[in-house]
Amino acid sequence: MSEAIRGRRGATISLVVVCSLVMAMLVFAFFQFAMIFGGSNELRNAVDAGALNIGREAVQADSLKTTPASGDEHQFDDCLDSGGKISLMNINRVWGKAFLINANVEAMDSAGSGEGSTSSSTHGSTIFEAAQKINDRLFAILNDQSKIHPYFEKILKQNSIRMLGQKASMETLADDAWKTSLVDRDSESNITIELNQLPGGYSGLSAADTKLLDAASYIRGYRGLKANGKNFSLIPFKHKEKPHLISGKYFTDNTLAKSPFPTWTNPIPNAVSAHAKSTNQTYYQNDATAYVVANPQRQYKLSLAHAFIRIKLDGNDASWYVNGIPAASSTYGYFPEVQNKVIAFDIGSGTLTGFASLGNEYIPPTLGKAIYALPGDHGQVTTKLLQRVREIKPGFSEGNLTALLNAQPLLPGVDEYLIYPVYTTADNTDPTIMCQPAKIAAASCSWLSSGATPDGSEKKIADEAAAAFTAPNQCWETVAGTGCKPGPFWTTMQGWLYWTAGSGYDQCLGQLRIKRKTSIYLNGACTVL
Amino acid sequence: MSRRTTSRNFTGGSLIEVLCGAMFFLPIALLSLDLITVVLTNQMNDHLAKDAARAAANQQDAVHARLAAQKTIDNFLNSPVVRKVELKPGNVNFDGVNGQVAVELSMSVALPVPFPGFDSAKFTARSIEPIVGTPAAL
Numbered sequence: 001m002s003e004a005i006r007g008r009r010g011a012t013i014s015l016v017v018v019c020s021l022v023m024a025m026l027v028f029a030f031f032q033f034a035m036i037f038g039g040s041n042e043l044r045n046a047v048d049a050g051a052l053n054i055g056r057e058a059v060q061a062d063s064l065k066t067t068p069a070s071g072d073e074h075q076f077d078d079c080l081d082s083g084g085k086i087s088l089m090n091i092n093r094v095w096g097k098a099f100l101i102n103a104n105v106e107a108m109d110s111a112g113s114g115e116g117s118t119s120s121s122t123h124g125s126t127i128f129e130a131a132q133k134i135n136d137r138l139f140a141i142l143n144d145q146s147k148i149h150p151y152f153e154k155i156l157k158q159n160s161i162r163m164l165g166q167k168a169s170m171e172t173l174a175d176d177a178w179k180t181s182l183v184d185r186d187s188e189s190n191i192t193i194e195l196n197q198l199p200g201g202y203s204g205l206s207a208a209d210t211k212l213l214d215a216a217s218y219i220r221g222y223r224g225l226k227a228n229g230k231n232f233s234l235i236p237f238k239h240k241e242k243p244h245l246i247s248g249k250y251f252t253d254n255t256l257a258k259s260p261f262p263t264w265t266n267p268i269p270n271a272v273s274a275h276a277k278s279t280n281q282t283y284y285q286n287d288a289t290a291y292v293v294a295n296p297q298r299q300y301k302l303s304l305a306h307a308f309i310r311i312k313l314d315g316n317d318a319s320w321y322v323n324g325i326p327a328a329s330s331t332y333g334y335f336p337e338v339q340n341k342v343i344a345f346d347i348g349s350g351t352l353t354g355f356a357s358l359g360n361e362y363i364p365p366t367l368g369k370a371i372y373a374l375p376g377d378h379g380q381v382t383t384k385l386l387q388r389v390r391e392i393k394p395g396f397s398e399g400n401l402t403a404l405l406n407a408q409p410l411l412p413g414v415d416e417y418l419i420y421p422v423y424t425t426a427d428n429t430d431p432t433i434m435c436q437p438a439k440i441a442a443a444s445c446s447w448l449s450s451g452a453t454p455d456g457s458e459k460k461i462a463d464e465a466a467a468a469f470t471a472p473n474q475c476w477e478t479v480a481g482t483g484c485k486p487g488p489f490w491t492t493m494q495g496w497l498y499w500t501a502g503s504g505y506d507q508c509l510g511q512l513r514i515k516r517k518t519s520i521y522l523n524g525a526c527t528v529l
Numbered sequence: 530m531s532r533r534t535t536s537r538n539f540t541g542g543s544l545i546e547v548l549c550g551a552m553f554f555l556p557i558a559l560l561s562l563d564l565i566t567v568v569l570t571n572q573m574n575d576h577l578a579k580d581a582a583r584a585a586a587n588q589q590d591a592v593h594a595r596l597a598a599q600k601t602i603d604n605f606l607n608s609p610v611v612r613k614v615e616l617k618p619g620n621v622n623f624d625g626v627n628g629q630v631a632v633e634l635s636m637s638v639a640l641p642v643p644f645p646g647f648d649s650a651k652f653t654a655r656s657i658e659p660i661v662g663t664p665a666a667l
Contacts, residue, residue: 012543016550020557027561034568041572045579045656052586053659056628060665082667089665155629158657163571242587242661297664427667 036283039164043278044288046170048245050156051274051290055243057151058272059089059296064147066137072130075505077447078305082426089296090427091138091268092191092234096219096302097504098131100197100391102228104503107201108456109228115501119455123505124228132265139266145178152274165282173275173287180269181254182261183246183293187211188218189234193302197390199501200383202227213239219302221270224263231263235270237295244293246271251291270294301394304504305428306447308420309388310438310454310511313370315415317517318358323487323524332358332518334410335365348526350481354489356520360472361493367417367435368405371514374495376464381512384461384499385419388509392421393431400433408435420448454502454511464495464516471518479524487523494519559642566610566641571652574636577605577614578654581621582632586658591623594662598632612637612649623660631657 058064065085068074079093080086086094105124109116141147149172161168188211195217198205204226210217219225221236251271252258261267270293277287313334320328320341328341336359343352361373372378382398389396408417416438421431422445434441442450466472468490479486495516502508581601585594598621602614613636620633633655640648 012546013550016547016554020550020554023554023561024557027557027564030561031564031568034565034572038568038572038575042575045575049582049656049658052661053628056659056661087665155657155659158629158631160655244661298667425667 032283035163036286039161039168039278039281039283040286040288042159042161042163043170043276043286044290046156046159046161047274047276047288047290049159050152050154050276051245051272051292052243053151053155054148054272054274055292055294058142058148058294059087061087061151063150064088064141066134066141068134072126073134075127075130076134078428080427086134086138088138088142088235088268088270088294089298090300091135092189092221092237093300094131094134095232095234096191096300097304098127099225099227099232100302100304101127101504102230102232103202103204104199104391104501104509106204106228107199108501108503110201113201114459115456115499117455117457120501120503120505121228123455123503124230127503127505128228128230135268136266139268142269142272143180145174148178148272148274149174152276156276161278161281161286164278164286165280168281169279170276171279173277175275177273177275177289179251179255179273181251181271181273181291182222182256182259182267182269183250183254183271184236184238185222185254185259186220187222187236187238188213189221190237190296190299191219191234191302192216192299192394193219194390194394196387197302197394199387216299218299222261222267233261233264233267235268237270237297239299241295242297243295246291246293248273248289248291300429303394304391304507304509305421305423305431307392307504307507307509308418308441308448308450309385309509311367311371311417311419312511312513313410313415313417314513314515316358317515318356318520319517320354320356320520320522322352322354322522324521327522333412334362334370335359335412336363343522345481345484345524345526348481348483350479350484350524350526352477352479352484352486352522352524354475354477354520354522356473356475356491356518358473358518360474361466361516362410363472365410366406367408367410368402370410371405371497371512373516374464374466374493376462376495378462378497380461380499381497384501384510385512389419389433391504391509393433396433404433404435411437414439418448418450420445449507452506452508454500454508455505456501456503456510458498458500458513460496461499462495462497464493464497466493468492468521473518473520475520475522477522477524479526481526484524484526487525489520489522491521492519493517560644562642563640563644563647566638567650570608570611570636570638570650571654573608573611574614574634574652574654575656577602577636578632578634578656579658581616581634582630582656582658585621585623585630585632586660587662588623588660589662590625591621594623594630595621602634610638610641612639625660625663628660629657630660631655
């Protein structure tokens with residue numbers, strides 16, 4: 001019995017010791033797990049931060065940009081950033097310009113328009129192909145993970161994962177987990193539009209293709225638009241959003257593999273995934289993937305930034321009639337002048353001297369007066385001019401146009417005036433519309449190709465007429481000779497305004513040509529005794 | 530008489546054994562409490578530094594970045610063991626040139642079971658995030 005009693009001594013203490021050891025091991029194990037999970041969190045946070053840097057730099061890093069190559073790609077020189085390049089930030093401007101030019105071509109070719117030509121149709125295709133080449137280069141850049149790795153690693157490696165070990169570090173995992181995606185389909189792009197910018201005769205974009213936010217209409221992105229038989233699309237960048245992380249499922253569901261976008265060859269992505277792993281860790285290796293959507297946080301207005309409209313004053317003719325028979329012809333300028341002609345009578349030896357006060361239709365001598373000089377239906381003139389100016393500066397009103405034209409004085413010897421934009425920003429936004437003689441405009445704007453001609457066909461868009469005794473130009477006469485007497489005299493006036501539409505290729509959006517004529521009717525007779 | 534002595538010696542023996550064992554068991558248990566606190570508050574500090582850096586990175590300038598980071602810390606629901614969370618001036622480094630913001634936080638923690646010379650811990654966490662609050666360069 002004493003042996004049994006002695007056998008039980010110390011049993012509790014050994015149990016306690018064992019339990020203590022077990023507890024110590026459990027605490028140690030908990031500590032290790034906590035370090036692993038904590039380290040895993042640190043890795044994930046670092047990968048998130050690195051991915052956010054991709055979202056930030058994808059729209060502005062120099063190595064993720066492209067420049068226009070030679071030839072027609074320089075039609076997009078007005079879409080470049082301040083460094084002369086194209087990136088995710090401004091590729092929508094490139095496609096917006098190509099779209100607008102093709103919308104012009106479609107309108108010019110539309111039934112009954114008569115404004116199109118072989119040139120304009122060709123230019124529509126040319127500008128589309130040039131935009132596609134720029135697009136393809138940018139697509140290749142953004143899908144080349146090796147170009148993106150440096151921006152990821154820049155932030156990744158500055159964060160620590162010390163919970164995975166004192167020497168633990170991170171490195172990029174260059175594998176097929178690096179993908180791109182087209183997210184936020186049908187959301188707003190960073191291009192605003194005013195529907196009255198679009199030419200009459202084009203109906204491929206309606207309010208349904210836009211989204212109204214903060215009193216501005218944004219063209220929807222990753223949504224096919226058609227113009228001139230071609231497909232266009234912009235990239236969505238949600239309004240007032242910053243680059244941010246998104247879920248893996250949302251990203252994957254919108255990759256091209258899972259959700260194709262057939263109407264756009266090489267569609268530019270707006271989201272990227274990034275993958276990294278831990279190295280030199282004490283415990284087992286961790287890896288993490290993050291998904292980020294980029295956003296330049298800059299908006300642009302749909303426009304043809306480098307473009308102009310020409311107003312050509314094609315001279316004024318004066319036709320002299322004596323007794324209904326054409327007797328002489330002359331020309332006159334844009335300032336009041338008096339001309340006279342001496343015409344011999346057919347019968348007898350008397351002469352008729354006719355006088356005409358011409359150029360009075362240009363009082364006051366402004367370009368606005370030169371366009372709207374005589375009575376007539378100028379509706380088409382205003383519509384065409386205004387719509388084209390709005391392609392340069394959206395929101396330009398009829399009042400603005402009237403003020404602009406009336407502020408430009410007619411200058412002696414000048415018969416061509418340009419309406420064109422002047423920019424103070426490095427990226428050609430927010431222009432001031434000017435109207436100046438062509439030579440002055442060309443001298444003040446290095447980008448302006450003032451000699452460029454519109455690529456459409458000329459069409460008469462307005463007739464003017466001033467009836468007898470109402471015309472601003474007047475005539476009178478004297479007769480000399482025995483038995484010669486003067487008869488009635490009067491003037492009539494006519495005007496014709498011609499519009500040649502331009503698609504915007506090579507800058508010229510159109511030309512308004514103005515021609516006027518004053519007919520001077522003089523009468524008199526001589527009695528032969 | 531020997532039987533009574535044996536009986537008295539046996540009675541209370543377990544108690545003594547438990548008490549002796551407890552001398553090992555209790556410190557381990559109490560230390561493990563402190564260890565759990567250290568691990569959890571360290572992770573808490575890391576998370577807070579990340580959140581503060583993320584908030585600062587969404588701002589457009591250094592002043593607003595610091596305010597955003599401070600607001601994140603002010604909104605932090607303090608644990609009873611956390612004595613102080615400190616964001617010193619100069620610990621929000623808003624680098625607009627390199628496009629990143631670094632936030633460094635210090636968290637002072639009172640250990641639930643103070644030992645002599647080991648009654649508190651101070652953690653420092655640093656988080657670097659890219660600045661996403663500014664628009665892309667023109």
